[in-house]
Amino acid sequence: MEALKQPWPWYLAGPLIGLFVPLLLVLGNRRFGISSSLRHLCAAMGSRLPFFRYNWRAEAWNLAFVLGIAAGGFAAGVLLPHPGPLELSPQTAAALRQMGLSPEGGLVPQELFSWQAVLSWKGFVFLLLGGFLVGFGARWAGGCTSGHAISGLSAFQPPSLLATLGFFLGGLLAAHLILPWALQALR
Amino acid sequence: MALPIPDEFPLEASRPTPSVLGLVPYFVAGGFFGFLAIRSEIASWYRIYEMFRFESFHMYGIIGSAVLTGALCLRLLRRWGLEIRPSEPGRYRYLLGGVVFGLGWGLVGACPGPIYALLGSGVAGAGVVFLGALLGTYAYGWLQRRLPH
8 A cells, every 4th residue: 555655757657648549549530639528518508609619519529537536636636645745856945945935835836726726716716817828828728737748648649739839838838937926926 | 700629529429428337447446546646756746857868767657658658558458349439630729738738737836637636635736736727628629719729
C-alpha cells in the first residue's frame, strides 16, 4: 500500500499513459482524447447551438472515461494521498517564492486553489478565465494534450504537431509573461 | 455562408448508443488514468510551471515516452487494420486554438484530464477551472463560424 502512495517516475508513468492510445482503440475503436467530454456535457445539457446538436449519447464512452478519471483522482488523492510536498527543482521553487507562492502546497499551490482562493473574487476570476481558455482553445484546436500531444503525435499527424507547438507557445507566454503579472494583481 | 467546418461527430455517421454495461470498461480505464495523473504528478500545477521553465525533465520524459509507446503500439495495431481517426483538415485552428489552450494551460496548470482528476481528489479550485472550461467550450460553439479554421 505504501508503494502506491509514492510518486511514480516518468519512465513508468509515460509508457503507461502511452498505452491508453492502443487500449481505447482496441476497446472500441476510440481515439484517446479527453476535452471532447466538455462538448458532450454542453450537448447533454441541451444547447441549441448547431455545434452541440449531435448524438452525444453515442459518445457516452468519453463521459464514462472522465467519470472514471475523477474516481481515480479520488482514490489517489483522498484514499491514498502522498504525504508531503513535491520534489521540485530548486530553481523553480525559488522562482515560486519570489512570486509569493509556496512550493509546498501539495499538488497545487494553495494560494491559487484553496477554498479561500476560490471564494475571493479575484482568485475565482483567475481560475475561471484560465479554465475558459483551456476549454475554448481545446475545441478550436479540436483536442487537448491527450488528443493531440499524445494520440495525434503517436500517429504522426501533422495537425497535431501544429497544435502541440501552439500549446507550448501559449504555455510559455502564460508562464513567463502573464503569470507573474496576474499573481501581482491577485495580491 | 461560410463553408461548413469539418466535424468529428457528424450526425449522419453516428454510431449506435452504447449500453450502460458497455461503458464499464471505459470507466475502469478512466480510473487507472486518474490514478496515474495524480501519482505521476502530471496533474500538478507545479510540474506544469516547472516544465515551462525548462527546469525539470519529468514532464518531457512523460510526454516523450508516452508518444513513443503510443507510436510503437499503433505500428503493431496497423497490421490488424486498427488505426486512429485522422484529424480534420485545417491550419489556423490548430495553431491559434493551440495557443489559446496553451495560455490557459500555463495559467491554471491543468489540461482537461488533470482537471477531472483534481476534481476527484477534492481540490476546490479545480471546480472553478472545470466550470470555466465548460463555458469556454460553449463560447467556442457559439463563435465557431466566425473563427478561422
